[in-house]
Amino acid sequence: MTEVQPARTYPLGVSRPPLELGDLPTPEEAFGVRRIGPRELCAYVVGPSLIALGISIGSGEWLLGPQAVGQFGFTGVGWVILVSAVLQTFYNVECARYVVATGEVPVLGWGRVPPGAAFWVPFSAFVVIFAFIAGGWAASAGQGVFALVNGRVAAPDEVQATRWYAIALLVLVFVITAAARKISRALELSNWVMVGTILIVLLVVDLVVVPWSVWWEGISGLVTPAAPPAGITATQLGALAGFTALASGLNWYVMGHYRDKGYGMGHRTGYITGLRGGRRDVRAVGVTFPDDERNTTLWRRWYRLLMVDMWGVFFVGAMLGMLLPTVLMSHAVALSGRQPTAATVPTFVADTLRPQYGTGMFYLLLLMGVLILFSTQLGIFEAMVRVVTDAAPASKRLRGLIENDPRRFYYPFMITLLVVIAFVLHLAVPVALIQFSANMSNFGALIYPFLLMYLNSRLPRAARPRPWHYVILVLNFLFFGFFFVNFVADFVGDPLVTF
Structure with a gap:
């Protein structure tokens, strides 16, 4: 009788089981293509960069950035935007490094x-929910839909x-995820359409309307x-610092x-399916690769693709x-x-340009605003649900209750969260809620860059960051941490620093 060899493992950190060892797939194997050319790319x-970009272009780029520039001009504001975007893109790469190397x-x-999963997993899920549950992103989208439907900005009463429009859009998110075979793919395709349309239309409008x-x-203000x-x-x-690009420390x-x-290694660990996608287990523990020549070569290929996705698509x-x-x-x-105010910024540009450029421009910009905010x-709504769903496997009891099918948790939690957000978005004007969320994102920069240093320094040697990457993570801590403490x-x- 042949003796069964135990699976090889790779211990990483504390509290959680060791990672299994297996070979990296080739990009062609993972994506089901013969070669990776421009079309396949x-x-x-x-x-993933498109999903992040869809979130990014809403709260920060359509609301907070224009409000700040509209009130104070580009000088002294633009460089905050550029530094924030550069630091966040570096940070994103380091977060994604861990995911690509382990599938976790x-x-x-x-x-x-340390101190382990009993603390960090629930704490991290709570921080994300607390930061984004304010619902300003939903309320702003509702303002845009109201104006689009009624042809005017909503009156105070x-x-x-x-x-109600904001709540209807939350329901639409539920429908999109439920109708999907693979939720991530549905989000990607939705953002291909929305982000592509937004950037093309805004570029054309700006070239026609905005003086050189x-x-x-604007360009000189950035640098x-x-x-x-x-x-x-x-x-x-x-x-502005927190919601430029994405959500800083979170x-x-x-x-x-x-x-x-x-x-x-995400190819080895699975994904969350929609209701139409059939059951698919997602591994509770990740997989990483051995330090050998073949896997080192494959890692370099994966890392180049990650850099294209983050710097070539997300940053640009x-x-x-x-x-x-x-x-x-x-x-x-x-x-x-x-000047725009917190209450008027979602529809300010469309309302202002209407007298000079006509009703067509008014409705076009309202439509862009709705696409951006939706x-x-x-x-954001899907990611809040996803983070808590992904945290569930850390609990053996919860993993047993959902029978290793993430959908058994994902959809009931999404409905619960929808009800809570529908209540919370009544508490303040949308932009005030978004400012709160953005500053809470900066809170994450006080913590997670150091957790990343711990994890990524323990990856297989080929996947470990270079020394200067740690310097960039410390700069994230200093830059965004300052804004949080000042907030x-x-x-x-009184703030520590006044302007």
Whole structure:
């Protein structure tokens, strides 16, 4: 009788079981193609960055950035946008590095860091829910839909109608995920359409409407170091830093899509299916690769694809997504002589340009606003559900209750969260809620860069970061951490630094 050899394992951290060892798949095997060329790159490889970009272009690029520029101009604001986007893209790569190398999503990875899963997994799920449950992203989308349907901005006594539209869009997110075979793929395809349409239409509108002097002011503002403008609050500036690009220290909550996409060891660990996709188990413990020449070569290929997805798609898209709405807002402010407020910023540009450029421009920009804010709503709402669902396997008891089928947790939790958000979004105006969420994102930068250093330094040698990557993670801690501390000081009394 042949003796059965035990599976080889790779211990990583504490508390969680060791990772199994297996070979990395080739990109061709993972994506089911013969070769990875430009067509395959667009059709099969690019994807997680689009989901992140769909979230990014909403709250930060359509609301917080234009509001800050509309009130204070580009000087002293633009460099915060650029530095935030660069640091966040580096941070995203480091979060995704762990996912690609192990097939484990970050919320489970944190459980390998002392003191262990009993603390970090529930704490991390709670932080994400607490940061985003305010629902400002949903309420803003509801404002846009109201204006699109009624041909005008909602009056103060019609706020409740905008909330009903926001709730209807939450239900639409549920329908999209339920109708999908593979939820991540449905989100990718939705964002291909929405993000592509948004960037193309805004580029054309800006080229037709915005004077070149405003373009130059916007571009130069991104690279001109200057003190923040007088009068901008710690809350405004911190929110702009936090929600430029994505969600600063909490960006990891979206990087789990690299597992579902099948990047690297994500191909070995599974993905969450929709109700039409049939049952598919998702491994509770990840898999990593042995340190040998073949796997080292394959890792380099996967890492290059990750860099294309993050720097070539996410970073470029995030910068365009911030530049195009802000120069348009700057032009609208100059035309109207008015400044956007937290209450009016979701529909300010469309309402301002209507008298000069006609009803067609009004409805076009309202439609773009709805697409932008719905892409954010789709990504954030689904990601909140996903993070808690991904955290569930850390509990053996919960894993048994759902019989290893994530959908048994995913959809009931989504319905519960929908009801809670429907209540919470009644508490404040949308942009005020978003400013709170953005500053809570900066809180994550005080913690998770150091957890990443712990995890990534223990990966197989080929996948470990270079020394300067750790320096970038510390810069994330310093930059976004400063804005969070200043926000807290402003919230409880006086900010540490005033502008």
